[in-house]
Amino acid sequence: CDISVGLATIASTARNLEVPVADIMNLPYRSAIFDCVLCIAVLHHISTIDRRLQAISECIRVLKVGGSALFYAWAQEQEGGFSGHRFAEQDVLVPFHLKHDVNKKQKISSTSSATPTVHNTDVKFAAKHAVFDENKNATVFQRYCHVYKAGELESLFEKACNGSVRIDKVYWDTGNWAIIVTKER
16 A cells, blocks of 8 residues: 555556555554565655654554564665765755656646646646756655664664564665564564
């Protein structure tokens, strides 16, 4: 599942799967239903510790005893990573470029460079925090990210899971911290 209708649609169409739109804070599944949980590139977009703990708790809630979960989140340590970002702080805004397809009929309008509006069959929005980058033919949004330091994911899991999971492995991979856990009770 994903909170983004667009990403859920892409995933379901590309793989002919049923991909529901859902919020990680309140997953629409009964407890202990899944053998495996994957949470890739989600935790770093959650803005508070309480919400991060809730997200982790929800993912573990839907996991069967004996099941495994894998979480990936951006690392503050980016040496050797692919993003090209350098993070001076843990809570940052990172540009996201929504590229405009030159093959689609699109009309990009703006009352000022800070409030572009894009209209096409896939996208219709007006955002005060976005700017249009003509060189990249993209609308640039600022996304919130909390980048994780070494040891931070383990600490979150210990708090969120109250001893219900075993931490099997923690590792750094191409600019991300990853953690694999097994639900024990």
